[in-house]
Amino acid sequence: xxxxASAVAAALVLLAAALVLNAWRxxxxxxxxxxxxxxxxxxxxxxALLVLLGIARDSALYFEAALLIALVGFVGTVALCKFVxxxxxxx
Amino acid sequence: MDAPPLRELVxxxxxxxxxxxxxxxxxxxxxxxxxxxRLHGPTKATTLGVGAMLAASALWFxxxxxxxxxxxxxVSGFLVLTAPASAHLLARAALHLGVAExxxxxxxxxxxxxAPGGAERAPExxxxxxxxxxxxxxxx
Numbered sequence: 001x002x003x004x005a006s007a008v009a010a011a012l013v014l015l016a017a018a019l020v021l022n023a024w025r026x027x028x029x030x031x032x033x034x035x036x037x038x039x040x041x042x043x044x045x046x047x048a049l050l051v052l053l054g055i056a057r058d059s060a061l062y063f064e065a066a067l068l069i070a071l072v073g074f075v076g077t078v079a080l081c082k083f084v085x086x087x088x089x090x091x
Numbered sequence: 092m093d094a095p096p097l098r099e100l101v102x103x104x105x106x107x108x109x110x111x112x113x114x115x116x117x118x119x120x121x122x123x124x125x126x127x128x129r130l131h132g133p134t135k136a137t138t139l140g141v142g143a144m145l146a147a148s149a150l151w152f153x154x155x156x157x158x159x160x161x162x163x164x165x166v167s168g169f170l171v172l173t174a175p176a177s178a179h180l181l182a183r184a185a186l187h188l189g190v191a192e193x194x195x196x197x198x199x200x201x202x203x204x205x206a207p208g209g210a211e212r213a214p215e216x217x218x219x220x221x222x223x224x225x226x227x228x229x230x231x
Contacts, residue, residue, distance in 0.1 A: 007103030011110035011144075018110075018117035018137075025121050025129075033126055033185035040177055041120050041133035047166065048113050048141045051148045052106065060152060063162065070166050074173040081180035085187050 008056045015052065018045050036080045043073030098150060105147035112140030126190045127182065134178040142167045 019042060026038035047066045054062030079089050119132025145163040152160035 004099050004103050007106050011106045014110035014114045018114045021117040021121040031126060031185065031188055031190045033181055033188055033190055034129065037120060037130060037133055037181055041117060041137055044133065044137050044141055045113055045117065048109060048144045051144050055148055055151050067166050070169050074177060077177045078180060081184045084184040
């Protein structure tokens, strides 16, 4: 196992633990805002996971998915916040 | 692996640092006691962690096939731009919902009943200003 491969494996473990903690907060709540923050953190961690997979598989394709998730995740967070604030998304 | 060892070393270090910061942000999200404290973990630590991992990816793919790989900067720049905006919106949403603003382990200065004989002691913190805005009465 080379140095990079072991670093990738360790980072995968750390990111998986981070995603498990996010899921715990998502289930636990207690408020809707906590759940939105959990989703927000989860998409950011997913970007990190995809970048890591792109390095591990040596493919630039994963990067496009990471870019898409970055764009759509922000829009999703804004939409959820707008829904909580206004009771409607598009006014 | 035909990469030069120094570059591989730097990429591995950046990956580990980035993943550790992402984990620290998620631990903060899971463990901190109230919502406004929990907001700090994802918006700062996790963004820094993802930034470090994107820097590792940029370094790794630079000089592979098509010269310098700079489109990772796109994602990290976008995240740096959007993280404060989404944190601001989340805090506003929490204020609107009336999420409790302080937890018990932080200094409970305004609402603690005065200890007998301790009334002449000066308060350690100034009293908090009243909340402004839409969630003011519900947040109480």
